[in-house]
Amino acid sequence: MPKRRLAIARLWYEANSFSPLRTDLAAFKNREWVSGDAARAFYADTSTEIGGVLALEPEHPDWEFHYLHCAAAPPGGLVQPDAFAEIAQLILDGIGARGWDAVYLSLHGAMATIDDPTPEFHLLQAVREAIGTTPLGVSFDLHAHLSPQMASLIDVTSGYHTYPHIDMDAAAKRALTLLIATAEGRARPKVAVAKVPAIVPSFNMRTGDGPMAELQQLAGLWRRQRGMLDVTVYGGFAYGDSPFAGPSVVAVANKDQALAQRCANAIAREFLQRKQQFFIRLPRPLDGLRQAIKTEGEGPAIVLDPADNPLSGGIGDTPAVFQAMLEADPPARSVFAFFWDPPLVAECYRHGVGATIEAKLGARITQDFGAAVPVRAEILKLTDGKFRNEGPYEHNLAVDIGRTALLEVGGIRVIVTETCQAPNDPGYFRLHGIEPETLPLLCVKAKNHFRAAFSGMARCLVDVDAPGPASAGLFHYKFKHAPQNIW
Numbered sequence: 001m002p003k004r005r006l007a008i009a010r011l012w013y014e015a016n017s018f019s020p021l022r023t024d025l026a027a028f029k030n031r032e033w034v035s036g037d038a039a040r041a042f043y044a045d046t047s048t049e050i051g052g053v054l055a056l057e058p059e060h061p062d063w064e065f066h067y068l069h070c071a072a073a074p075p076g077g078l079v080q081p082d083a084f085a086e087i088a089q090l091i092l093d094g095i096g097a098r099g100w101d102a103v104y105l106s107l108h109g110a111m112a113t114i115d116d117p118t119p120e121f122h123l124l125q126a127v128r129e130a131i132g133t134t135p136l137g138v139s140f141d142l143h144a145h146l147s148p149q150m151a152s153l154i155d156v157t158s159g160y161h162t163y164p165h166i167d168m169d170a171a172a173k174r175a176l177t178l179l180i181a182t183a184e185g186r187a188r189p190k191v192a193v194a195k196v197p198a199i200v201p202s203f204n205m206r207t208g209d210g211p212m213a214e215l216q217q218l219a220g221l222w223r224r225q226r227g228m229l230d231v232t233v234y235g236g237f238a239y240g241d242s243p244f245a246g247p248s249v250v251a252v253a254n255k256d257q258a259l260a261q262r263c264a265n266a267i268a269r270e271f272l273q274r275k276q277q278f279f280i281r282l283p284r285p286l287d288g289l290r291q292a293i294k295t296e297g298e299g300p301a302i303v304l305d306p307a308d309n310p311l312s313g314g315i316g317d318t319p320a321v322f323q324a325m326l327e328a329d330p331p332a333r334s335v336f337a338f339f340w341d342p343p344l345v346a347e348c349y350r351h352g353v354g355a356t357i358e359a360k361l362g363a364r365i366t367q368d369f370g371a372a373v374p375v376r377a378e379i380l381k382l383t384d385g386k387f388r389n390e391g392p393y394e395h396n397l398a399v400d401i402g403r404t405a406l407l408e409v410g411g412i413r414v415i416v417t418e419t420c421q422a423p424n425d426p427g428y429f430r431l432h433g434i435e436p437e438t439l440p441l442l443c444v445k446a447k448n449h450f451r452a453a454f455s456g457m458a459r460c461l462v463d464v465d466a467p468g469p470a471s472a473g474l475f476h477y478k479f480k481h482a483p484q485n486i487w
């Protein structure tokens with residue numbers, strides 16, 4: 001009997017509609033842009049969706065796995081329409097007119113382009129048109145914006161159950177296992193979506209504690225019910241302006257649409273009841289820094305600036321926390337990560353290690369979040385920006401943050417980079433000769449994913465509220481596409 005054929009493709013991108021930046025094709029080509037054997041090599045042994053698909057392949061010897069185009073870029077602003085069009089076309093060309101027995105897509109679910117707030121919905125429509133009734137399985141990020149319209153195009157789905165996201169591979173395995181069961185006639189999944197009429201920030205959305213942990217527990221109870229195949233609770237992405245914005249619950253039940261809908265509705269109701277718990281007040285930068293510095297114990301005191309977290313659409317450019325760090329008189333060997341400043345990195349390369357330069361840190365892209373900080377800086381180290389993730393978030397993935405420079409400014413070591421990527425992994429710091437475990441104080445432009453690798457070593461983690469494109473207060477963002485009644 002000939003083998004069955006599975007098509008696999010990926011488009012993963014989270015768009016902050018309020019970022020001043022735009023994302024072009026190069027951002028995808030620089031991060032993930034592979035297919036076929038190159039995809040197999042790139043994702044092998046990584047905790048990513050396609051890493052999960054690869055791990056599942058040996059369990060299905062009667063299936064041929066075909067890796068079509070896989071593209072991802074670090075979260076950022078709205079995507080240039082031609083970049084999305086090219087990636088969508090590559091995926092559709094790969095699917096082509098060939099007969100597949102199943103199609104799997106790894107999507108984020110909160111992508112947006114300059115002229116389309118729901119490009120993934122339109123990609124799903126095009127894929128569905130191309131494959132007819134062939135089973136289609138899709139996995140999504142926990143911050144996806146799901147809608148009944150999207151679910152109507154999908155046969156099976158699952159998403160991350162963790163935030164920080166350390167189950168990307170497991171989410172893909174869940175979706176793919178269901179997809180293969182469906183294609184083999186062993187399951188008849190029915191998908192239901194319930195929207196939560198709200199937009200909630202992700203500061204207090206970790207799945208280890210707080211309201212999201214309770215919702216995950218509830219979802220776990222539902223998953224064990226007879227007839228249920230999957231339940232995923234989506235938080236939505238607060239800075240993504242979409243008609244599908246807001247949290248959602250997606251339930252998949254075997255043959256039983258009513259059961260799936262009952263489950264989704266029940267958990268969505270519980271989500272709405274906890275809405276206020278997602279809005280938390282954070283200290284100002286200087287207050288948070290002083291609190292962190294005086295905390296006693298082992299390991300680094302860590303101050304996080306989530307308002308400029310690149311994984312929420314931050315721009316690596318806001319100066320408030322660095323300015324506060326200078327004022328707080330931090331202990332020697334403290335580290336600040338990071339400023340995104342390619343011209344400054346180039347200047348450091350021209351001068352070389354050991355030179356002292358005059359520089360301005362921050363506010364290179366916009367002064368909306370504060371003025372640049374003029375400094376005298378010694379160049380301590382230059383790197384090529386290449387390392388592999390050591391922590392559980394996207395474990396073992398090869399990372400390239402472009403060239404970087406490590407500067408010393410008034411006793412503080414400052415990392416400056418050529419690309420805008422979150423300093424979420426210990427490997428990022430070891431690349432610069434910094435052992436994060438030994439630091440007295442570490443200030444980072446990061447949020448919850450950072451905690452996956454660092455909460456175990458830190459003596460405290462303090463989120464502060466500084467001006468930035470992804471700040472805790474959502475009230476000053478002007479949504480155009482999100483339904484009026486939810487923000």
Ligand SMILES: [Zn+2]
Nearest residue numbers: 141142143165
């Ligand atoms: Zn996410």
